[in-house]
């Protein structure tokens with residue numbers, strides 16, 4: 390009776406709270422389920438008779454319209470499918486699961502207390518149950534690892550379409566294999582030993598505070614492995630990002646400048662050098678702020694998309710007009726931040742043309758895509774742009790058709806700007822003379 394008194398008030402309050410919350414959760418779940426079923430059935434039954442009768446065309450359209458209107462009205466009234474997508478739905482679902490587990494726990498506890506009051510031993514050995522749960526968690530977890538490697542792994546493993554991409558892939562595979570082996574072994578030991586040495590009344594824990602040999606092994610082995618991985622990464626990255634002067638000159642030079650939310654592309658022209666630019670020179674017609682006094686910019690060409698030749702290096706000068714963006718072509722294993730005021734570079738050599746990749750992937754719609762890998766604002770998702778790899782001859786023909794940025798309109802605009810500056814200077818000079 391003493392135990393019952395002790396738990397009575399607390400458990401009564403808990404029980405009432407649980408009942409209220411469970412009731413409200415169930416009513417929400419039931420409402421969502423019912424409404425979806427009603428909407429689907431109504432739409433199907435309303436549309437079917439009209440579509441089945443091809444004879445009276447005007448009547449059909451009226452019937453269909455009426456049916457669709459009726460279905461839409463019903464759907465508008467009871468469609469709660471958005472609830473499935475709301476965070477609140479999943480919070481309630483999680484809460485319901487917790488309540489369910491809590492109720493089971495409470496029932497077991499009441500059962501144990503009643504046995505204690507009758508002077509009987511506890512019915513369950515919780516040590517054994519907990520030990521068994523460790524094995525269940527190990528098997529479920531390892532299956533989860535296998536599943537994610539099998540499903541997501543096959544999605545992420547694609548052949549690199551650039552020469553340097555092979556080095557990055559090798560590094561990725563080596564790192565994945567080593568870390569997976571370590572991950573699986575440590576978890577087998579962690580959960581396996583927790584099961585093997587689960588609590589028992591017949592066994593006493595052995596006090597084992599320190600072992601120098603073990604400490605040395607688990608310090609030195611990871612240190613060596615990590616050093617190898619870091620050095621491999623360092624030399625690979627250095628090899629990719631520091632091409633020799635001669636290789637740089639061989640490359641097609643393109644400037645790609647990010648802005649919210651698009652990429653501006655400029656080809657270097659015949660001299661293979663882009664002219665200097667300055668953000669202070671940005672005007673509605675000169676969006677990149679190119680300084681046309683620099684003769685290197687006179688043959689620069691504006692492009693709406695990236696087209697590059699196969700088996701020849703492409704050097705991309707990456708910049709940004711406003712915030713941080715990131716130049717990212719997954720199939721090329723290319724990613725580099727676009728930083729305002731600080732040009733960055735990435736040089737790569739495509740191995741396959743778009744046409745060859747379409748054959749390889751057996752996908753006639755395949756295209757290489759340029760993405761932004763920095764969350765740069767509300768339209769970030771919209772920064773996808775096509776990249777086409779073509780033969781050298783196709784590239785030459787395409788690039789020849791690009792319009793020059795330093796065109797007649799631009800020349801006129803610059804002349805007008807020059808004459809305005811000249812006028813201002815003259816009037817300033819005149820005023821100075823009068824003052825004297």
Ligand SMILES: [Cu+2]
Pocket residue numbers: 647713714715761762763764765769772
């Ligand atoms: Cu961006």
